[in-house]
Amino acid sequence: MSLTRRLDLGLLASVLVVMLLLAHGSVVLFDQVMRDYLTERLREDAESLATLPVNSNNEVQIDPLRLRASFNQVYSGQYFVIDIDDDIHLRSRSLWDYRLKPASGDTAQIRRGPEGQSLLVWTGRYHRGDHHFTITTALDYSSVTRRLDWLRLCIWALGGVMAILLVFIQRRVIRLGLKPLGRLQRELAQLHEGRRMALETRVPDEIAPFVAELNHQLGRIEQVLNRSRDGIANLSHALKTPLSVMEAQLARRELEQFPDLRNSLHARLDDIHRLVERELQRARLDTGEVSPAARFRPATDLAPLIETLREIYPDITFVDDSAELPSLPWDRDEMLEVLGNLLDNAGKWAASLARLTLAREDEWLVMTVEDDGPGIPAEKRSHVMGRGTRLDEQVSGHGLGLGIVEQIVQHYGGRLRLEDSALGGLMVTVELPISGD
Amino acid sequence: MRLLLIEDNVPLADELTALFTQHGYAVDWCTDGRDAAVMATSEPFDVIVLDLGLPGRPGLTLLEQWRADGLDIPILILTARSSWSERITGLRAGADDYLPKPFHPDELILRLQALVRRRHGQRPSPTISVAGVVLDENGQSAWRASNETPVNLTRAEFAILRYLMLHPDHVIAKDRLLDHLYDSEHDRNPNVVEVHINHLRQKLGRGVIVTQRGQGYRFGGDATAA
Numbered sequence: 001m002s003l004t005r006r007l008d009l010g011l012l013a014s015v016l017v018v019m020l021l022l023a024h025g026s027v028v029l030f031d032q033v034m035r036d037y038l039t040e041r042l043r044e045d046a047e048s049l050a051t052l053p054v055n056s057n058n059e060v061q062i063d064p065l066r067l068r069a070s071f072n073q074v075y076s077g078q079y080f081v082i083d084i085d086d087d088i089h090l091r092s093r094s095l096w097d098y099r100l101k102p103a104s105g106d107t108a109q110i111r112r113g114p115e116g117q118s119l120l121v122w123t124g125r126y127h128r129g130d131h132h133f134t135i136t137t138a139l140d141y142s143s144v145t146r147r148l149d150w151l152r153l154c155i156w157a158l159g160g161v162m163a164i165l166l167v168f169i170q171r172r173v174i175r176l177g178l179k180p181l182g183r184l185q186r187e188l189a190q191l192h193e194g195r196r197m198a199l200e201t202r203v204p205d206e207i208a209p210f211v212a213e214l215n216h217q218l219g220r221i222e223q224v225l226n227r228s229r230d231g232i233a234n235l236s237h238a239l240k241t242p243l244s245v246m247e248a249q250l251a252r253r254e255l256e257q258f259p260d261l262r263n264s265l266h267a268r269l270d271d272i273h274r275l276v277e278r279e280l281q282r283a284r285l286d287t288g289e290v291s292p293a294a295r296f297r298p299a300t301d302l303a304p305l306i307e308t309l310r311e312i313y314p315d316i317t318f319v320d321d322s323a324e325l326p327s328l329p330w331d332r333d334e335m336l337e338v339l340g341n342l343l344d345n346a347g348k349w350a351a352s353l354a355r356l357t358l359a360r361e362d363e364w365l366v367m368t369v370e371d372d373g374p375g376i377p378a379e380k381r382s383h384v385m386g387r388g389t390r391l392d393e394q395v396s397g398h399g400l401g402l403g404i405v406e407q408i409v410q411h412y413g414g415r416l417r418l419e420d421s422a423l424g425g426l427m428v429t430v431e432l433p434i435s436g437d
Numbered sequence: 438m439r440l441l442l443i444e445d446n447v448p449l450a451d452e453l454t455a456l457f458t459q460h461g462y463a464v465d466w467c468t469d470g471r472d473a474a475v476m477a478t479s480e481p482f483d484v485i486v487l488d489l490g491l492p493g494r495p496g497l498t499l500l501e502q503w504r505a506d507g508l509d510i511p512i513l514i515l516t517a518r519s520s521w522s523e524r525i526t527g528l529r530a531g532a533d534d535y536l537p538k539p540f541h542p543d544e545l546i547l548r549l550q551a552l553v554r555r556r557h558g559q560r561p562s563p564t565i566s567v568a569g570v571v572l573d574e575n576g577q578s579a580w581r582a583s584n585e586t587p588v589n590l591t592r593a594e595f596a597i598l599r600y601l602m603l604h605p606d607h608v609i610a611k612d613r614l615l616d617h618l619y620d621s622e623h624d625r626n627p628n629v630v631e632v633h634i635n636h637l638r639q640k641l642g643r644g645v646i647v648t649q650r651g652q653g654y655r656f657g658g659d660a661t662a663a
Contacts, residue, residue, distance in 0.1 A: 236517075238517070240519075241538060243539035244452075247540065247541060248449070248452035248453060248542050273539055280519075304529060308524065308529075336525065340521030340524070
């Protein structure tokens with residue numbers, strides 16, 4: 001569950017609880033206050049009734065005209081009952097035939113009244129002369145209850161609106177607060193694609209330690225990677241000099257008497273060399289990120305390569321039939337390695353002509369290198385591929401070219417094909433997928 | 438043929454010195470880039486073999502500086518850096534050839550010969566053929582085109598004959614010949630050159646080397662054919 005959703009639900013629940021308590025509490029308090037206030041009125045009414053004149057026959061004269069109008073109106077909502085010395089019962093006309101029992105105790109009570117009214121009943125006892133007065137006054141409380149119900153509803157509605165509002169505000173706050181996380185997410189994606197080496201977004205203090213630690217670990221990983229990569233590269237380069245020494249020693253005249261030994265040692269040295277080159281190449285490919293500056297730009301990178309090959313093979317005509325291409329998402333050095341090796345092979349074998357063609361076909365970059373040399377018979381082609389064999393050893397070099405090419409092409413998820421060329425010799429086709437560009 | 442070897446790895450330099458000497462080069466050896474910078478311009482070398490990873494001063498810087506100063510000697514880069522981009526960089530910095538380590542000694546020698554030949558306007562081939570005399574660089578033997586019987590040459594004879602044949606139309610002063618035949622530490626004795634030249638004349642005919650009195654020697658070619 002996302003953090004935002006969790007916070008939303010939490011806030012919604014807490015707002016609802018608060019609103020419930022608030023609504024209930026305020027209605028209860030209001031009810032209390034209202035009862036107190038109305039009880040006061042009932043008491044006043046009772047006291048004023050207690051002062052009604054009593055005649056010589058011990059009869060209380062109730063002059064309807066002296067009473068409040070609502071006492072005389074049937075079921076008006078205001079009632080009284082007067083008991084004098086337990087033998088005289090007087091009732092307000094408004095009670096009609098309803099019997100109102102006195103309330104016990106000094107507090108007002110809610111009772112069911114006539115016509116579905118709910119009555120607030122209060123009973124007071126007085127002494128006047130020799131008489132005991134028990135005066136019960138009541139008034140219709142249902143209007144108050146109705147109003148309180150309405151109030152409760154209002155507070156509920158208000159609470160609901162407030163809850164929704166709060167959730168929206170919180171969302172906004174969270175979104176603002178989590179903005180750095182969004183940026184962080186994008187940076188992490190870039191990190192994943194290898195377009196970034198560290199997280200740079202300024203993040204809130206709460207997650208800053210995570211980001212700092214992540215950066216620290218990334219830095220460490222990069223350092224370790226660099227160290228091992230440099231280590232392999234340095235080792236490979238360092239091994240080449242002793243290998244050269246041994247090659248030179250093998251060429252000594254003294255060894256001419258032991259051709260078998262010489263050839264065997266020679267082959268072992270070649271094996272070592274091949275391993276060294278392969279690991280060196282792997283270390284290079286592991287660099288991962290291709291910085292924009294190191295990208296392969298056929299427009300500017302091909303000319304020096306072709307120029308170099310023309311110098312190496314002055315008798316061969318090198319033709320560049322490439323289409324106009326923008327900068328491509330691969331490392332310049334690796335592409336030069338692929339094309340250099342292929343063109344070098346073409347130069348070695350060609351009779352007079354070698355041709356390079358670069359073209360984009362849909363999502364593939366198709367590079368072909370062909371020559372007018374003897375070519376390779378179809379049945380031997382699979383033999384040449386796959387393990388960097390040294391079919392070209394008779395000419396010169398150590399037969400590493402195609403192996404390295406295969407390694408690079410594989411690394412970039414491409415395909416390598418050997419076919420017959422229209423020029424008469426071999427045509428090597430390399431197809432690389434152009435993605436993420 | 439004087440060769441400047443700039444290589445900081447002693448075992449390799451030893452092997453290469455032996456190899457080059459065996460093929461008729463007079464070798465001077467530097468291990469440090471700063472020494473090499475001075476040496477290359479102060480002595481008349483015919484070819485330089487340069488390692489790129491040098492103490493003192495990087496090989497590429499040396500190369501660029503020499504070319505900027507107008508030093509016109511053929512330079513072969515010998516390096517562990519084998520990628521094509523590095524090769525292109527080296528060649529564009531002014532090197533004439535680029536050989537990644539490890540290499541086959543034969544290939545190095547062939548490349549050196551080709552470099553020197555190219556510098557003297559000759560096509561690279563296993564033999565030098567001038568004015569009816571053919572010199573086999575790999576076999577260190579020579580023969581006259583009219584005779585066809587190869588004559589083995591000593592290292593010094595081979596070196597002298599090759600130098601003269603690469604400059605067929607020049608009169609070479611004895612000092613210059615000495616400059617190009619012996620490294621800077623070798624005891625150079627002008628009389629020894631005369632002895633070698635006499636031997637060459639015995640082997641290939643009197644006219645093969647002409648003495649221009651007071652000036653030096655000139656390659657004469659196959660006098661019998663002329």
